[in-house]
Amino acid sequence: MKAKVCVFIVGAALWTNVQAAGILFDLRDTAYTSSIEAGSYEVDGVILSLSSPSGVLNQTTSNFGINHAGAGDDTAQIDGDAGAEVLLFSFDTSGVLEALNFSSVGGSDSFRVTKNGAGGLIYSANSVLPNLSFTASDVFEIEHISGNGVSFDSLSITAIPEPSSTLLLGMGGLALLSRRKRTHRIRMLS
Template structure:
């Protein structure tokens, strides 16, 4: 029995190992832009963040310079928009949050993530932030592949906020979904209930600490390509 050349095996192993190497970066968006309260969030806020931005984002591994974001809202009762909001009270040291202004039953506030064709996108999660008016909230959280199926869905428990701390009782959402290269994904937050209290206070709900990642899609290395070519030659020789 003939032995395959050691050099060819080395080529194949080296190529396969290099195929699995990819660069990952993580961004956590935080809601305080340092400019005050009730300012509309730009549609492209959080695009292509490659490093820490004080009061806006923290990053690891180089951040997510390949991910484009689009913020949108529909079905609310007031401004129907995402807003920066500087929260006070016990959580004032945390800075701020992303307010779902005009949120009411069946309103949908969404963020679309597009990592392009050279990266895959991961949504890690986020947390809701309550108000200080003892109002009650419930949301459905969906992650949808744009043009495709819903890849993640969950419903928060019905929770009532507390006047002593704006995060009291507000749930965190751990999504931990990794997509495929070339696909974009939309995070939808759908309001499931209206509080019976004051209409002006019941819209004061927000999210914060929006965490997402991107991972480069590795390209086949030269050694892998050469190894595959060499394997093809061996197969041809064996058939002769």
């Protein structure tokens, strides 16, 4: 019984620890992580996938945006210079989308944040706190609405693993302990 309580406490501690871990994805080229432009960025074991139907992903040392094929586009911004640009992103885990951080957000700049293309909210701020939960099959979208464009500098999430994997770990631990106890009892008897 003591062992079962112990496994439960360890499991709960692991669960809390994983839940509390915030992960920051800096999309600018500060660390020269060039894979971001190819659409994949792994931080702390979580893979962020990025793409755009409007053009090519483009990062500089201080900005992240979309390079639209149209003439006159600001390549380091999500803007509407050559048609309203859209950025899509998703994760290979479940979690909560905590914060989106932008720069070059002027008074006329606004953009919409949606999950799976439905509804969404329009923002005009450097720091946006969507507090949206997601699974690995959800896709977020940032769409230019008005103004001369914004740089999508970074985002942060809290990763929450599927409960099944944590439960399986706990059950595995319990099975191991009960087998040990059984072996111990058999040894005591023989």
